[in-house]
Each structure stands twice: as structure tokens, then as C-alpha cells.
Amino acid sequence: MSNKEHHHEPGHPTVGHVSSLPQLFTVFGALVVLTIITVALSGKLPGAGGMLVAMGIATVKALLVALYFMHLRYDRPFNGYIFLASILFVACFFGFTSLDTATYRRDILPYENDKLGEAGGVEEMYKEPRESYQKSHNNAGNLHTTGEEAETAPDGEAAAEGH
Amino acid sequence: MSHHDHPSHVHHHFENEVQQFDSDKMGMWLFLVTEIMIFAGLFCVYVLYRTHNPEIFHYGHQFLDKNLGALNTLILLSSSLTMAWGVRAAQLSQKKTLLTMLALTMLCAFGFLYIKYIEYGSKIHHGTLYGNRYVWQSEDHGTEHGSPEGELHSLADAAQDANAVRDAALAAGTDTSASSMSVPTSQFAPAPEGPQSFEVKTPEQLKAEKEEQKHNFPQPAKAHLFFSIYFIMTGLHGIHVVIGIICIFTIFVLSARGAYNSTYYTPVDMVGLYWHLVDLIWIYLFPLLYLVD
Numbered sequence: 001m002s003n004k005e006h007h008h009e010p011g012h013p014t015v016g017h018v019s020s021l022p023q024l025f026t027v028f029g030a031l032v033v034l035t036i037i038t039v040a041l042s043g044k045l046p047g048a049g050g051m052l053v054a055m056g057i058a059t060v061k062a063l064l065v066a067l068y069f070m071h072l073r074y075d076r077p078f079n080g081y082i083f084l085a086s087i088l089f090v091a092c093f094f095g096f097t098s099l100d101t102a103t104y105r106r107d108i109l110p111y112e113n114d115k116l117g118e119a120g121g122v123e124e125m126y127k128e129p130r131e132s133y134q135k136s137h138n139n140a141g142n143l144h145t146t147g148e149e150a151e152t153a154p155d156g157e158a159a160a161e162g163h
Numbered sequence: 164m165s166h167h168d169h170p171s172h173v174h175h176h177f178e179n180e181v182q183q184f185d186s187d188k189m190g191m192w193l194f195l196v197t198e199i200m201i202f203a204g205l206f207c208v209y210v211l212y213r214t215h216n217p218e219i220f221h222y223g224h225q226f227l228d229k230n231l232g233a234l235n236t237l238i239l240l241s242s243s244l245t246m247a248w249g250v251r252a253a254q255l256s257q258k259k260t261l262l263t264m265l266a267l268t269m270l271c272a273f274g275f276l277y278i279k280y281i282e283y284g285s286k287i288h289h290g291t292l293y294g295n296r297y298v299w300q301s302e303d304h305g306t307e308h309g310s311p312e313g314e315l316h317s318l319a320d321a322a323q324d325a326n327a328v329r330d331a332a333l334a335a336g337t338d339t340s341a342s343s344m345s346v347p348t349s350q351f352a353p354a355p356e357g358p359q360s361f362e363v364k365t366p367e368q369l370k371a372e373k374e375e376q377k378h379n380f381p382q383p384a385k386a387h388l389f390f391s392i393y394f395i396m397t398g399l400h401g402i403h404v405v406i407g408i409i410c411i412f413t414i415f416v417l418s419a420r421g422a423y424n425s426t427y428y429t430p431v432d433m434v435g436l437y438w439h440l441v442d443l444i445w446i447y448l449f450p451l452l453y454l455v456d
Contacts, residue, residue, distance in 0.1 A: 013254045013425040015184035016432060019247060028244040032237060035449075039233045042454035054450035061446045069247045069439045076185055079192045086196040090203040097207055104215045111218045 017074035027068045034061050172427040184429060191433045195440050198403075202444050205396050209451060212388055222382060223389025224455035226291050228282065232453035235278050236445065242271030243442040246411075250435040253428035258418065261431070265415040268438065272408045279401055286390070293394045297387030393452055400448060403441045410434045 012018065038057050045053060067073040072080045170180060177183035213220050249264030286292060414430050417423065423431055 011256055011425055013428065015181050016254060016428075018254045019251055021248070021251070024244060024247050024251070028240060031240045031243075035233065035236050035240065038450055038454065039229065042229065042450070043456040045456075050454075050456050051450075054454055055447075058447050058450055062443050065243060065439050065443050065446070069243050069442075070436055075188070079189060082189070082192045082196055086199045090199065090206075093203055094207055094210060097211060098214065101211075101214050107215065108217055 017071050019068065019071070023068065027064050031061055031064055170426065180426075187429050187433065188436075191436050195436060198440055198444075202396075202399070205392075205399065206447070206451075209392055209396065212392060216383070216385065216388065218383040219386055219389050220455050222386055223291075223393070224453060226286070226289070226390075227393070227453045229453040231278055231282055232449050235275050236449045238271050238275050238278070239442045239445050242268045242275070243439055245271065246435045246438045250428070250432050253418070253423045253431040254425055256424040258421065258424075261418050261423065262415065265411055265418065269408055269411050269415070272404055272411070275404055276401065276408075279397065291390050292387075293391040294387055297390055396448055396452065400441070400444055403444070407434075407438050407441050410437060 034057050038054050041053060042050060044050065066083065072083065169175070173180045173183050177186065245264045245267040249261050249268060252258075252260035252264055291297065411434055414423070414434050417430070
């Protein structure tokens with residue numbers, strides 16, 4: 001967009017956008033601050049929240065890099081459309097491959113219950129350690145069977161002691 | 164748009180330098196999109212495996228040093244800044260600044276690779292590798308038990324010690340005499356001392372220990388999956404860093420010969436775009452692999 005402004009200025013390019021140094025440093029500062037925030041927050045938020053926040057911050061950082069370092073904000077819009085289209089296709093890719101995720105949900109229930117401090121967690125899987133040890137070596141569906149046990153026999157003790 | 168005022172750097176099949184520049188840049192963006200798609204495949208693998216096996220990721224990420232990861236993030240961000248500055252210098256015909264910035268960018272890239280080398284080295288040392296090279300704890304967990312020092316004397320180690328003790332105790336029934344506990348033959352270090360040594364422990368003690376480590380999950384089955392994903396993702400990214408260094412070095416040499424100035428700087432811009440994409444992918448890799456919680 002600034003091509004014409006600089007056209008006759010000597011030492012300035014006839015094509016492309018020249019970023020100002022203050023802008024580059026501001027963007028860099030923001031990226032560093034966001035990185036520090038991400039690291040400081042890690043492990044502090046419960047459940048899936050931590051990863052969602054981390055991914056949100058990463059997306060803001062990615063946008064800063066794309067818009068300013070990669071000049072997309074000042075570029076021909078078509079290049080931005082190409083970039084957005086790729087993100088759209090990636091979203092489709094992820095979406096379709098994740099369609100059957102819920103099918104496997106019960107496999108991970110013991111683990112999630114444990115993380116939340118609820119009954120039927122991983123502790124259940126180790127109630128009879130020898131047994132679960134053998135299962136994990138003889139039976140490919142180990143997690144699945146222990147998951148069922150955990151569901152049918154919830155343990156009040158585990159719930160009381162979890163935090 | 165006649166042909167007689169065609170500058171030498173504009174190819175004959177382009178009307179003018181604006182058209183040439185726009186075409187070059189669009190081509191570069193199309194290439195970057197294919198790169199995004201390559202990595203999207205790996206990110207998709209990550210998403211699926213993590214959804215189906217959260218315990219593997221929760222366990223595996225403890226082996227990564229998040230300070231080193233954060234340091235590498237800052238190094239790559241700095242290199243992006245110097246690269247963007249370098250592009251600016253090329254646009255303004257500031258040859259010295261351009262050469263300095265390209266050199267700094269390469270320095271950052273080597274710094275990144277050096278830290279990756281430290282990280283990979285420690286994983287090779289501890290045997291936390293991909294696929295069947297994963298020997299951190301052998302399949303038959305109970306007969307072989309490494310006790311490596313360094314990176315990881317934390318959760319995972321304690322949990323595994325407890326596991327080994329527990330398995331041994333169970334194998335021996337209620338008799339937990341030392342003679343039946345030939346279990347933890349260490350490959351890397353002398354037999355551990357102190358509270359972690361494999362002295363006689365009563366079932367009550369074991370139970371108390373287990374209670375203490377309630378949230379230190381023992382090694383899940385197929386824990387090597389995390390490291391397979393870690394190595395393929397950071398490995399492909401590392402290859403991109405190496406290619407980036409080669410590209411930056413090439414334009415560094417050409418810049419030193421005065422190939423670029425405000426009338427023609429397209430290769431600097433293109434390499435810059437590539438380098439920023441490498442940075443952009445790391446921006447996602449870092450939290451996904453190092454900050455799993």
C-alpha cells in the first residue's frame with residue numbers, strides 16, 4: 001500500500017513495505033511477554049483450561065509474526081487469503097480426523113477421574129497391582145477393562161482423598 | 164508498460180518489477196502453505212494421540228526441560244526480529260546492517276540447534292527415545308531399572324522406584340526379605356542409597372509410599388509414543404532450521420557481493436518469510452510438547 005508514497009524517494013524500494021524499527025521492536029517485546037506469560041501459566045490452570053489458554057496465546061503470537069514480521073498486514077490481500085485458506089483446510093483436516101474421538105472416551109476415564117480427584121481413577125487400576133501388571137502385559141485392551149471396572153465399582157475412599 | 168525501460172533484474176516475462184515482486188511473493192506464500200500442511204499432518208497425529216492417550220503425554224512431558232524450551236523460543240523470536248530487521252536493511256540498501264542482521268540470525272539459529280543438541284543428547288543418554296529405542300524402563304519393568312542422574316530425578320523416577328519395589332514385594336508375597344529382591348539391577352549407576360534403596364519394606368510402608376505418590380503417575384504403557392511424536396516433530400522442525408541456515412548463509416554471501424539493494428531484494432524477503440514460518444511453527448510446538456499440563 002505504501003509503494004507509491006516512496007516511489008521517488010531515493011534509497012527506498014519501489015516494491016514492498018518497509019517496517020519501522022519501533023514497530024519491529026514493539027512486536028518482538030509483545031512476543032517475549034506472551035512467551036513469559038505462557039510459561040508462567042503452565043500447570044497453574046485446571047483441566048483443559050491451561051492448554052486452551054496456551055494455544056490462544058500461541059495463536060496471538062502467530063498472528064503477530066504473520067501480520068508484522070511477515071508483512072501480511074501491508075501485503076497484497078491475496079497472500080493473506082492463501083494463508084487463511086490453509087488454516088481453514090487444516091481445521092477441516094483436524095475436524096474430520098477427530099470425529100470418532102468420543103468412541104475412545106471410556107478408555108481414558110480412569111485417568112481423567114484421577115486428575116480431577118474423583119472416584120474410579122488410576123488408583124483403581126493399581127488396586128490389585130499384580131493383576132493390573134499382568135493385564136498390561138497380556139492384554140492389549142488393558143486400559144479398557146480396568147476402565148469398566150472403575151465405572152462399575154466406584155470407590156468412595158478415592159473420592160474422599162483426592163483433591 | 165513497454166519493454167525498453169525493463170530493469171535488468173526484471174525477467175522478460177514480467178511486465179514490470181511490481182508484477183514480478185507480487186508473483187514471487189505469492190509463489191512463496193503458496194510454498195509456505197505446503198509447509199503448513201506438512202506440519203499439520205504431524206499436529207494432527209499429536210491431537211489424536213493426545214486425545215486417546217492423555218496419560219502418555221502427561222507422563223512424557225516431564226522428561227522435557229521447559230526452561231530450555233522457553234530459552235529456545237526466545238532465541239527463535241530474536242532471530243525473527245533480526246531477520247525482519249535484515250529485510251528492512253535490504254530494502255533501504257543498508258548493506259552493513261543487512262550483513263550484521265543475517266549473521267545474528269544465523270547465530271541464533273546455531274544457538275537453537277545447540278540447545279536442541281543438548282536436549283537430544285540427554286534423551287539419548289537416558290534412553291527416552293522413539294519407538295523401540297525407548298529403553299528408559301524396559302518392557303519387563305521390574306527386572307531392569309535404570310537410575311540415570313541429571314534432567315530427571317523428579318516425579319517419574321520416584322514413581323518408578325515405587326513401582327519396582329511394589330512389584331518386587333508382590334512377587335515375594337508377604338515375605339519381603341532382601342534375598343528375594345534381586346529386582347532393580349541398575350545399568351547406569353550404583354545401587355541407590357538412602358530412602359530409595361531397596362531395603363526391607365513392610366506392606367504398610369509401601370502403601371504409605373504409594374499414597375504419597377498418588378499423583379505421580381507411574382509409567383503408562385506405550386510411553387514411547389510421546390517420544391516418537393516429540394522426535395518427529397522437533398526433528399522435522401530442526402531440519403527446517405538447518406535449511407534456513409543454508410538459505411541465510413547463501414543470501415549472506417550474495418549480500419556481501421552487493422547483490423541486494425532497494426531496487427532488488429526479493430530473495431532476502433523470501434528467506435525472511437521462510438524463517439518466520441519456522442519461528443511460527445515453533446510457537447505452537449513449544450507449548451504443545453513442553454507445557455502439556
